Amino acid sequence: MALEVDEKNLKQGLLGLVVALVEIIQDLVERQAIRRIEGGRLDEDEIERLGKALIDLDEAIEKIKQDNDLEDVVNSVIVSLDDVAEDLLNKFLNPESWAEEVDET
Amino acid sequence: MKPERDYGLVDILDRLLNKGVILNADLIITVAGVPLIGLSLKAALASIETMLDYGMLEAWDRETRNWYKNQLMERRPSLAEDEVILYKTFGYIWYNEGLISSWRPGFWYVTNERIFLWRREPDEDLFETYLDRIASVKTGTEIEFGKDREELNLEVDGWIARIRSSDVLAFEDAIRKALFNPRYQTEPEL
Numbered sequence: 001m002a003l004e005v006d007e008k009n010l011k012q013g014l015l016g017l018v019v020a021l022v023e024i025i026q027d028l029v030e031r032q033a034i035r036r037i038e039g040g041r042l043d044e045d046e047i048e049r050l051g052k053a054l055i056d057l058d059e060a061i062e063k064i065k066q067d068n069d070l071e072d073v074v075n076s077v078i079v080s081l082d083d084v085a086e087d088l089l090n091k092f093l094n095p096e097s098w099a100e101e102v103d104e105t
Numbered sequence: 106m107k108p109e110r111d112y113g114l115v116d117i118l119d120r121l122l123n124k125g126v127i128l129n130a131d132l133i134i135t136v137a138g139v140p141l142i143g144l145s146l147k148a149a150l151a152s153i154e155t156m157l158d159y160g161m162l163e164a165w166d167r168e169t170r171n172w173y174k175n176q177l178m179e180r181r182p183s184l185a186e187d188e189v190i191l192y193k194t195f196g197y198i199w200y201n202e203g204l205i206s207s208w209r210p211g212f213w214y215v216t217n218e219r220i221f222l223w224r225r226e227p228d229e230d231l232f233e234t235y236l237d238r239i240a241s242v243k244t245g246t247e248i249e250f251g252k253d254r255e256e257l258n259l260e261v262d263g264w265i266a267r268i269r270s271s272d273v274l275a276f277e278d279a280i281r282k283a284l285f286n287p288r289y290q291t292e293p294e295l
Contacts, residue, residue, distance in 0.1 A: 027115045032122065035154045046170065052195070056210065082113035089117060 016073025019064060023074060024081070026061060030054055125151030125159070182214060182223040182230070191215045192279035196270030198222050198232050213270055215279045220259070222268075234261045242280050244273055 033054060037047050065071055091098045112120075132144040149161065156162045184190070192215040197208040209231050211224040221233040240260040246253045257268040257277055270276050 024115055024118075028118055028122070031115075031119050032152045032154070035123070035152060039154045039157070041157065041166075042170075045174075078113070085114035085117050086112065089112065 012068065012070065012073055015068055016070045017077055019061065019070055020074045020077035020081070023061060023078065026054075026057060122150070122152040123155055125149065125155045177225065180225050180228055182212075182221070184216065185218060188216045188218050191217060191283050192276070194270045194272065194276055196222070196268060196276070198269075199267035200231070208269065213268070213276065215276075215283050217283060220280060220283075232266060234259070234266075236284055238262060239280075239284065242277055242284075244277055 033050055036042055037050070042050070065074060126149070128146065128148040128150075130144070130146040132146075133140045134142040134144075149156070151159075153162065153166060157166060192213075194213050195210070196213045197210050200207055200209045209222075209224070211222045211231050213222050214220070217236075219233060219235050220239070222231040223229075224231055238261050240263075241258075242260075243258045245256055245258055247256055248254070254269065255273040257270070257273050257280075259266040259268060259280075268276070
């Protein structure tokens with residue numbers, strides 16, 4: 001499984017790759033933020049600040065994506081990263097498939 | 106259309122952080138039956154919420170949050186002696202100079218003398234005008250990301266300041282009230 005960066009449009013491809021990674025981190029941070037908020041240890045002010053900061057981040061990333069026409073590139077990078085992750089997880093969960101793959105080659 | 110799948114990279118990482126990972130490794134390098142170098146590794150990777158559930162990093166979490174809170178408390182915009190804050194809201198101003206064009210965030214203050222946008226970190230007034238220099242106040246809409254966004258246009262010295270906040274109408278109302286302050290109504294000429 002390889003990540004493909006379109007050579008004809010290097011800038012868009014590379015920027016798309018970076019934005020995709022940023023988006024994955026953002027997604028992860030957002031989920032953890034929700035966990036912290038639901039955990040009940042933060043006060044209202046902290047929750048509000050956290051929410052605002054995440055909204056600002058989201059808007060900024062959306063804007064970068066729009067300005068550079070990156071939606072498709074970013075989506076395809078995320079899909080291929082998900083493929084890699086799914087593949088790896090499958091191999092750990094059922095090692096037989098790994099053996100089959102080795103036999104095939 | 107997005108392809109359906111049970112779990113993506115983010116789901117796996119999220120699960121990993123929620124459960125937490127502990128690594129414990131002890132290693133001794135021995136030469137001729139004599140231990141010479143020792144390595145004792147203890148590592149934990151988890152979301153803070155999980156760490157706290159297990160009683161780890163509690164003090165650090167508390168101190169970090171308190172430190173930031175104190176930082177916020179200490180910073181206030183500088184006001185003149187008899188200046189009173191009439192309205193305060195979080196918002197933005199459109200900044201367009203040279204290569205840079207962006208919405209700059211900060212806290213909008215309407216006082217009995219001025220309207221200004223104050224940024225907390227680093228401490229700076231991003232925009233400032235005295236009430237008597239405001240020629241007009243208008244609201245308008247701008248389409249962004251397919252949605253209508255309300256914005257406030259302030260005409261100052263022949264220049265239009267583009268302003269955004271969560272409640273543009275309340276902001277406009279506050280400015281109009283401040284402008285009616287008798288202090289800035291010109292005396293009728295006799």
